[in-house]
Each structure stands twice: as C-alpha cells, then as structure tokens.
Amino acid sequence: MGEKQHLEACLRNIxxxxxxxxxxxxKGAGLRAEGARERVKxxxxxxxxxxRILTGVISNMNHKDPKAFLIDAKALFKRRxxxxxxxxxxxxVNTTFGGEFEMVKGDRVxxxxxxxxxxxxxxxxxTNLDKWFDEKVIKPIxxxxxxxxxxxxGWALKRIVNLGVNINKxxxxxxxxxxxxxxxxxxxxxxxNIKNDDNACFAWAVTxxxxxxxxxxxxxxxxxxxxxxxxxxxxxxxxxxxxFRNSK
Numbered sequence: 001m002g003e004k005q006h007l008e009a010c011l012r013n014i015x016x017x018x019x020x021x022x023x024x025x026x027k028g029a030g031l032r033a034e035g036a037r038e039r040v041k042x043x044x045x046x047x048x049x050x051x052r053i054l055t056g057v058i059s060n061m062n063h064k065d066p067k068a069f070l071i072d073a074k075a076l077f078k079r080r081x082x083x084x085x086x087x088x089x090x091x092x093v094n095t096t097f098g099g100e101f102e103m104v105k106g107d108r109v110x111x112x113x114x115x116x117x118x119x120x121x122x123x124x125x126x127t128n129l130d131k132w133f134d135e136k137v138i139k140p141i142x143x144x145x146x147x148x149x150x151x152x153x154g155w156a157l158k159r160i161v162n163l164g165v166n167i168n169k170x171x172x173x174x175x176x177x178x179x180x181x182x183x184x185x186x187x188x189x190x191x192x193n194i195k196n197d198d199n200a201c202f203a204w205a206v207t208x209x210x211x212x213x214x215x216x217x218x219x220x221x222x223x224x225x226x227x228x229x230x231x232x233x234x235x236x237x238x239x240x241x242x243x244f245r246n247s248k
Contacts, residue, residue: 005096005115008045008055008164009096009098009113009115009164011045011057012045012057012096012098012161012162012164013098013113013161013162015043015045015057015059015162016057016059016060016161016162019041019043019059019061020059020061023038023061023062038061038062039060039061039062039063039069039072040058040059040060040061040063040069040072040073040076041058041059041061041076042056042057042058042059042076042080043056043057043059044056045057045164051168051169052166052167052168052169053084053088053091053167053168053169054080054084054165054167055164055165055166055167056080056164056165056167057162057163057164057165058073058076058077058162058163058164058165059161059162060160060161060162060163063160064160066097066099066141066142066145066157066160067138067142069160069163070097070137070138070141070142070163071138073163074130074133074137074138077129077133077137077165078129078130078133080165080167081093081123081129081167082129084167085123085124085125088169088170089124089125090122090123090124090125090170090171091122091123091167091168091169091170092120092121092122092123092167092168092169092170093120093121093122093123093136093165093166093167093168094117094118094119094120094121094166094168095117095118095137095141095163095164095165095166096115096116096117096118096163096164096166097115097116097117097141097144097145097163097164098113098114098115098161098162098163098164099113099114099115099116099145099157099158099159099160099161100112100113100114100157100158100159100161101113101114101155101156101157101158102155102156102157102158103153103154103155103156104154105154111158112155113161114148114155116141116144116145116148118136118137118140118141119136119140120166120168121136122170137163145157192205192208192218193218194208194218195218
C-alpha cells in the first residue's frame with residue numbers, strides 16, 4: 001500500500017472508531033435500535049487524489065460475518081452512486097476492505113490491519129448496481145479473504161473494520177473522425193472504414209451496417225445524407241449508448 005493509500009486508510013479507521021464510540025454511548029444510554037442503519041454507517045472522507053469525485057467509508061458497527069457486512073453496505077453504496085450519477089454520466093469505482101487480523105505465534109498473539117482492494121471498474125447510469133456490487137465488490141473481496149486465510153499465512157480475521165469507497169472521474173472513450181486502418185487489417189478487406197470528416201463516425205458505421213453498399217462503401221457520399229443520418233440520434237459516446245453496447 002502506497003503512502004497516500006495508507007493515509008486514506010488511517011482516516012477511514014478514525015471515522016469508524018468515532019462511529020463505534022458514538023454507538024456505544026447510545027447503547028449505554030438505553031437508545032437501542034435494530035436495522036441496517038445501526039449495522040453500517042456511511043461517512044464522506046478526505047482524499048489525497050485529485051481525480052476523485054468522492055471518497056467515502058462504510059463503517060462496520062456490529063457485523064461479524066464479512067459477507068453480511070458487504071450486503072448491508074450495498075444499500076449505502078447504491079444511494080451514493082445514484083447521487084453522483086445525477087451529475088456525472090459515468091464514474092470509475094474501486095473499494096478497499098479493511099479488517100483486523102490475528103495470528104498466534106508461540107506465546108504471543110499478533111494483531112495487524114490488512115487491506116484488500118478491488119479493481120477500478122466503470123459505472124454508467126444504466127448499470128445494474130446490485131449486479132455490479134455483487135460481481136465487483138462482494139465476490140472479489142470474499143475470494144481474497146478466503147485465499148489469504150487459507151494460504152498458510154496464519155492470519156485469521158478478528159474484526160471487520162470498514163469498506164472504503166473511491167469514486168473517480170471517468171471519461172469514456174468517444175467516437176471521432178476517420179482514422180486510417182492498420183495495414184494488417186486493411187489487407188483483409190473485411191472492415192468498412194468510412195472516410196468521414198465530422199465527429200459522427202459511430203453513426204456512419206451503424207448506417208453502413210443498416211444500409212450495405214457494394215461499391216465505394218467507404219465513402220460518405222455512398223451512404224445516407226447528413227439530414228437523414230441525424231434522425232437516428234446515435235451517440236458518439238460508445239459506453240453511453242446502451243442499445244448498441246449491449247447488442248451481440
């Protein structure tokens with residue numbers, strides 16, 4: 001873990017301890033309630049990275065099982081992502097699971113914090129957040145925890161601390177104007193590359209597929225004119241256009 005990541009982990013842990021102390025005070029005062037809000041808590045956190053839109057920490061208040069903690073954390077995660085996506089069309093997100101591990105070494109008991117980070121993966125406005133969280137967060141973290149504890153490391157999870165959530169800026173790849181094909185692809189004569197001089201290369205490509213031309217198929221003049229093609233309202237943002245992104 002780098003210096004910046006270590007600093008962020010320390011800040012997350014401080015927020016978690018603060019939440020746990022508050023919960024203990026409420027419990028001692030007889031203010032006891034049940035529900036996900038009492039089992040997990042979200043806090044915004046400071047970040048050391050300029051590319052971040054938001055850094056948050058989901059603190060564990062009383063979970064013993066990591067999967068149950070992550071399932072509760074999903075609801076808080078979804079609400080924050082949905083709020084961010086009202087402004088940004090797409091973001092990239094990664095998470096860091098933090099836990100306290102214990103190892104018995106001779107007559108000593110060692111305690112140490114360990115962190116498990118997931119890959120940085122994009123989220124769009126049409127992304128299924130439940131499925132994304134299950135595949136990009138719960139599954140990889142549970143696999144990493146299992147592998148770490150079973151590879152003769154001697155460490156065992158003693159306490160779940162928190163889940164850090166890093167929401168990063170993301171600009172998806174845009175369609176643009178004509179670019180010459182590489183020679184090895186061009187020689188195969190299996191790809192139609194429209195020679196357009198605007199920013200609608202994706203629209204021209206789709207049009208060439210919908211209306212095949214057998215002669216001079218790479219010329220814009222052989223296809224529909226601009227007034228006709230614009231009525232399709234094809235987005236140059238390949239990731240934002242779910243109709244074509246999800247097609248087989």
